[in-house]
Each structure stands twice: as structure tokens, then as C-alpha cells.
Amino acid sequence: MTDSEKEYVLVTEYFHPDTASTGQLLTDLAVGLQERGLDVTVYTGQPNYHSGANERQPRISTYRNVLVKRIRAPQLRQSSLPRRLFNWGTFTVWMFFALLVSSSENEREFVFVSNPPMLPIAMWAVSKIRGWEYTYIVYDLYPDQPVELGYIKRGGLVERVWSALQRYTFCDAEHVVALGPVMKERITRNAGPEFDPEKIEIIHNWADEEFIEPIEKEDNWFSREHDLVEPFTILYSGNIAHFHDLETVVRAVARLDDLNVRLLVIGEGDNKENVVELAARLGVKGGAVRFLSYQDWDDLPYSLTSGDVSLVTVREGFEGVCVSSKLYTSMAAGEPILCIAQPYDDEARIVRQADAGIQAAQGDVDAVADAIRAWHDDPDLVEQQGQNAREAFEENFTTDRSIDAYYRLLTDTNSDHGGPRQKSHTGEARTAGTDGREA
Incomplete structure (x- = not known):
């Protein structure tokens, strides 16, 4: 089967026009992979981060030739931790059932990111039930983050159960993407002795080298x-x-x-x-x-x-x-x-x-x-x-360099995909910080 006959399902809470950096990065990734010849479908939520929260999007749409499907459940503007918890829970549960009953004429491979915190476990469960391969992109490592922040007790029941489920998520992945060597080392420790560290590929995040240039x-x-x-x-x-x-x-x-x-x-x-x-x-x-x-x-x-x-x-x-x-x-x-x-x-x-x-x-x-x-x-x-x-x-950190690395990983090739490609930024008026995310 060729790569064009496989559907790559990218699952992310944030996607264009959301202004969170995860949304910007995953938008670049989806568009970049589509431009390189892969069939990408995005499953995402309604915009809820800063200015993007004011822009209700249709349930099914197309962005830069990428098919985008959004949950219909309400999403609150991310102005407090309780609101984020509501959005995280709603998105994760909705996405679990939506993908569980979804259908496609082509073979599917999941690509999902580590946020919201429980999404990887839900996507692991769907993949096990449906028999799909998946690539797990780790932007933030859980439950390590809430443990370090003191939100859950180190060594407590919640951490132990969460860590055990995460070990399954790592071990059953086709690929795991880490953002750096230290993250790779920590994932390897967390995943346990049965985990194969060779599954981990280090692919850095990126910025648009033409959008941001030095100015005196x-x-x-x-x-x-x-x-x-x-x-x-x-x-x-x-x-x-x-x-x-x-x-x-x-x-x-x-x-x-x-x-x-x-x-x-x-x-x-x-x-x-x-x-x-x-x-x-x-x-x-x-x-x-x-x-x-x-x-x-x-x-x-x-x-x-x-x-x-x-x-x-x-x-x-x-x-x-x-x-x-x-x-x-x-x-x-x-x-x-x-x-x-x-x-x-x-x-x-x-x-x-x-x-x-x-x-x-x-x-x-x-x-x-x-x-x-x-x-x-x-x-x-x-x-x-x-x-x-x-x-x-x-x-090291330009858009094309990183997305080429994702393309090689997903297609198991050793060379970049040729052909002209458009830049992934939109140039539309929105509001954001450097990156808009919590890291």
C-alpha cells in the first residue's frame, strides 16, 4: 500500500485559527504533510484560546487542502484552570467516542499530541480496539507535569495509575516523538524496561524563518x-x-x-x-x-x-x-x-x-x-x-526541516520529499504571545 492510500488522522485540541502554539505547530504539520503528498485528516475542537475563542468554526471544513473535523460539544474560553479542565475532559471523551465509531475507506494511522493530558490514553484505547498504529508526539510529559507542580501527590494512587497507563501508551506506539535528548531519557525511564527506546525520534519544534527575522x-x-x-x-x-x-x-x-x-x-x-x-x-x-x-x-x-x-x-x-x-x-x-x-x-x-x-x-x-x-x-x-x-x-529549527523529519518518520523514508511547498503561516490578524502555550 502506498502512502497516498493511507489516511493519517491528526488529533489535536488546537488547530487554526486557534492561537495556542500547539495549534500553530499542528497546523503547520498537517498542512506540510498534506503538501508532501500524505492524506491528512484533522480531528480537533472549537477555538477556545484567547482571540480564537471568538471564531466559531463549522463542524467539517477544509483548510489548505486538509480536511478538518471538529467536535460539536461546547468549549469554554481558556481563562482559568476549571475551564481548561472542562475543555480537556469534554474534548477527550468526545474524541474517544467519535473516533471509536468513525469509518474510512483507507487504512488509518493516528498521530496525536500529549495535550490534553488524558488524550494519549484515550487514543491508545481507541487504537487497541480498532487495531490502528499510532505516533505519539510528546510536547508535555504526564503525569510528571502535575506532579512537579504539586497538583497531584508524588507516589500517590493517581500518579501510579496514570503512569501505568502511560507506559502502555508508550510501549504500544509505532513511534514516539520527543523534543530533545533529556525528554527522550525521561520518557525511556517512565516507559519501563519493556519499552524499546529505538521507537523514540527526536524532532524539535520550529518557527517560521521568514515570518520572524532579526530587526535592529x-x-x-x-x-x-x-x-x-x-x-x-x-x-x-x-x-x-x-x-x-x-x-x-x-x-x-x-x-x-x-x-x-x-x-x-x-x-x-x-x-x-x-x-x-x-x-x-x-x-x-x-x-x-x-x-x-x-x-x-x-x-x-x-x-x-x-x-x-x-x-x-x-x-x-x-x-x-x-x-x-x-x-x-x-x-x-x-x-x-x-x-x-x-x-x-x-x-x-x-x-x-x-x-x-x-x-x-x-x-x-x-x-x-x-x-x-x-x-x-x-x-x-x-x-x-x-x-x-x-x-x-x-x-536546525526551521519549519521545513522539522516537517521533513516527520514525513520521513511516518513514511519510513530516508530522504526529504521534494516539490514546491507554501509557507504554513496564514498572515491573518490574530492575537498571540510568542507561542501562547504553557511551556
């Missing part, structure tokens, strides 16, 4: 409009969740009152209020530390390149649990990266190998302050590490 601050209208040209600016753009350590950077900037330094935080999230309160308590809110809401999609090429240094931060304990999508957009922007992570984490390894920034541990205010001062006092270092970031991005 003096030539950037966003930098001028928000008074970022003169101050040495550290930029964070994306979701402000509890597993993003922004507090360390706020404290470091507050110590540097002898320098013209600014931290600009763009985005929303469950932890934003705490970060804003900390900045106010330290007397830097509205001065050295400023906050903006999500920016329009068409403004992202300018907002993401408006600073001198980009901030990528993860919580301690999240090594191998996720790889921040902000890493790829930050490298595309051609700015040095202030990486708040453990030195052996996937993000830190990439930054270090490319000489594209400086890593500091979570909570190490002195190290972060020293890094900012070093960049502030050495413009040549900023320029060189920014160039290194962009070069490493172009060599």
Missing part, C-alpha cells in the same frame, strides 16, 4: 513605540504560567538600578498577577519592569525582535518534561537568550552548544544579574551571540 531596535516601530530603543531590554513574550520562573529575573532587574535596564513581559497567564505584584513590591513595576497583553499576530515579527535579549525560562524539576517553544522563536529573532534552567536541560544544552546566550539556574538572582550586566557592558557579545542564535536556528 532602531528600525523597529514596536521598539520605538514602547520606549525600548535606549534601555537594554530583556524580552519575555508568551504564557505566564507557574512553571515559568519570571520572579528571578524581576528580582535581578530590581538590583540593577545603576543601569538603564528594562524587562518587558508580554502575555497573560495564571501566574501573571503574582509577577506583577512582585514587581510592584520591589518598586520596579511600570519602570524597569513593564507588562503588555498579547499582541496582534501581524505585530509578532516586531514585538519578538524589540529587545536586546530574549528570556526563556522553565521551572526546576521540569527537565525533560517539556521544551519551551519560546526557545525557537527567540533564536529566530536573532537575540541572545537568557535561559533560566538547569544546565543539563534541553533548552540550556541548545543555547550552550550554539553559544547563543547565557544559562542561569532558577532562583539564582546573582547569576542573572551578572549575565545582564555582562551583556549591557559588552555590545559585541550581544551581537555575536544573537548571530549565533539565528545561525543555529536556520540550521
Whole structure:
């Protein structure tokens, strides 16, 4: 049977026009695989992330030649954890039964992502019942994430049962995609001794190299409009969740009152209020530390390149649990990266190998302050590490490079699929942060 006779069913909670980074990435993947000759059908939900929540979509539609089928159940706008839990449960249950009774003239292969948290287990069950092969893309590792956040008890009954089901999901997969070597190591440990690590393929996430390109601050209208040209600016753009350590950077900037330094935080999230309160308590809110809401999609090429240094931060304990999508957009922007992570984490390894920034541990205010001062006092270092970031991005993390890797994985081929392909971004007006997701 040829690849054109197989239907690849891509299951994702988010898809165009949703603004979550998972939706953007999975839209790129579906369109890219379709352009490479595969028959892709997307099963997804109604938009519910930020501005996308206002755009009700038809139950069946076509986007860039990809067939899109959406659940009819209500989806709430993702403004709180209870709403997210409702959406996750509704989407997972609905998708289980919809796929369980679905039919196709062609052989099917599932491709699904790790979010919502219980979706992989539901898709594993459907695959077992229907006899379908599947590829499991791990963006966030469960139950590790809620355990590290303290939402469920480490070693408790919920974790033990959830982990056991996840082991089945890993072991029965045709392919497992990890976002980095540390994530691969953690998946291998979690999956148990019966799991074959050779199933794991490391395929990094990506950014659009033509949509995001380096721009000098003096030539950037966003930098001028928000008074970022003169101050040495550290930029964070994306979701402000509890597993993003922004507090360390706020404290470091507050110590540097002898320098013209600014931290600009763009985005929303469950932890934003705490970060804003900390900045106010330290007397830097509205001065050295400023906050903006999500920016329009068409403004992202300018907002993401408006600073001198980009901030990528993860919580301690999240090594191998996720790889921040902000890493790829930050490298595309051609700015040095202030990486708040453990030195052996996937993000830190990439930054270090490319000489594209400086890593500091979570909570190490002195190290972060020293890094900012070093960049502030050495413009040549900023320029060189920014160039290194962009070069490493172009060599490793472009859209076509990653989607070619998925194509080779799914079709078991060793060469890229030739032929002209369109870019996957839409250019439509929407609202988003750097990536809009919780990692």
C-alpha cells in the first residue's frame, strides 16, 4: 500500500485559527504533510484560546487542502484552570467516542499530541480496539507535569495509575516523538524496561524563518513605540504560567538600578498577577519592569525582535518534561537568550552548544544579574551571540526541516520529499504571545 492510500488522522485540541502554539505547530504539520503528498485528516475542537475563542468554526471544513473535523460539544474560553479542565475532559471523551465509531475507506494511522493530558490514553484505547498504529508526539510529559507542580501527590494512587497507563501508551506506539535528548531519557525511564527506546525520534519544534527575522531596535516601530530603543531590554513574550520562573529575573532587574535596564513581559497567564505584584513590591513595576497583553499576530515579527535579549525560562524539576517553544522563536529573532534552567536541560544544552546566550539556574538572582550586566557592558557579545542564535536556528529549527523529519518518520523514508511547498503561516490578524502555550 502506498502512502497516498493511507489516511493519517491528526488529533489535536488546537488547530487554526486557534492561537495556542500547539495549534500553530499542528497546523503547520498537517498542512506540510498534506503538501508532501500524505492524506491528512484533522480531528480537533472549537477555538477556545484567547482571540480564537471568538471564531466559531463549522463542524467539517477544509483548510489548505486538509480536511478538518471538529467536535460539536461546547468549549469554554481558556481563562482559568476549571475551564481548561472542562475543555480537556469534554474534548477527550468526545474524541474517544467519535473516533471509536468513525469509518474510512483507507487504512488509518493516528498521530496525536500529549495535550490534553488524558488524550494519549484515550487514543491508545481507541487504537487497541480498532487495531490502528499510532505516533505519539510528546510536547508535555504526564503525569510528571502535575506532579512537579504539586497538583497531584508524588507516589500517590493517581500518579501510579496514570503512569501505568502511560507506559502502555508508550510501549504500544509505532513511534514516539520527543523534543530533545533529556525528554527522550525521561520518557525511556517512565516507559519501563519493556519499552524499546529505538521507537523514540527526536524532532524539535520550529518557527517560521521568514515570518520572524532579526530587526535592529532602531528600525523597529514596536521598539520605538514602547520606549525600548535606549534601555537594554530583556524580552519575555508568551504564557505566564507557574512553571515559568519570571520572579528571578524581576528580582535581578530590581538590583540593577545603576543601569538603564528594562524587562518587558508580554502575555497573560495564571501566574501573571503574582509577577506583577512582585514587581510592584520591589518598586520596579511600570519602570524597569513593564507588562503588555498579547499582541496582534501581524505585530509578532516586531514585538519578538524589540529587545536586546530574549528570556526563556522553565521551572526546576521540569527537565525533560517539556521544551519551551519560546526557545525557537527567540533564536529566530536573532537575540541572545537568557535561559533560566538547569544546565543539563534541553533548552540550556541548545543555547550552550550554539553559544547563543547565557544559562542561569532558577532562583539564582546573582547569576542573572551578572549575565545582564555582562551583556549591557559588552555590545559585541550581544551581537555575536544573537548571530549565533539565528545561525543555529536556520540550521536546525526551521519549519521545513522539522516537517521533513516527520514525513520521513511516518513514511519510513530516508530522504526529504521534494516539490514546491507554501509557507504554513496564514498572515491573518490574530492575537498571540510568542507561542501562547504553557511551556
